Amino acid sequence: MSDFFLNELFGSQYTLYKTEVKPTETGFSVTVLLPGFNKEEIDLTVEGNDLTLIAKTERKLPGFLYNQVRKTFGITGLCKDSLKAKLEDGVLTITLDREKENISKKKFVIS
Numbered sequence: 001m002s003d004f005f006l007n008e009l010f011g012s013q014y015t016l017y018k019t020e021v022k023p024t025e026t027g028f029s030v031t032v033l034l035p036g037f038n039k040e041e042i043d044l045t046v047e048g049n050d051l052t053l054i055a056k057t058e059r060k061l062p063g064f065l066y067n068q069v070r071k072t073f074g075i076t077g078l079c080k081d082s083l084k085a086k087l088e089d090g091v092l093t094i095t096l097d098r099e100k101e102n103i104s105k106k107k108f109v110i111s
Contacts, residue, residue: 051083
């Protein structure tokens, strides 16, 4: 949704929760701006190849249109056991490593 569209509907005083996904040397990093939320109000769940983030609060967050966020990310090819999440100063950072391929070289004998 473009900022122009949001500004026309709701005025420029509202902000959506911005998200950035970027590759790292070992996998991927996801950064979500969640000012006003504490870690008890954020739920991360992995189901199949999806990582779902749900953050909700009963409090009205000044400057934000919604007091609830739901985002789903496809994590195919990433190691679910490597997931780390940290909330600091309203910024949630999630990191996941790529799955390690366990392919060893094997020579076959033709008979």
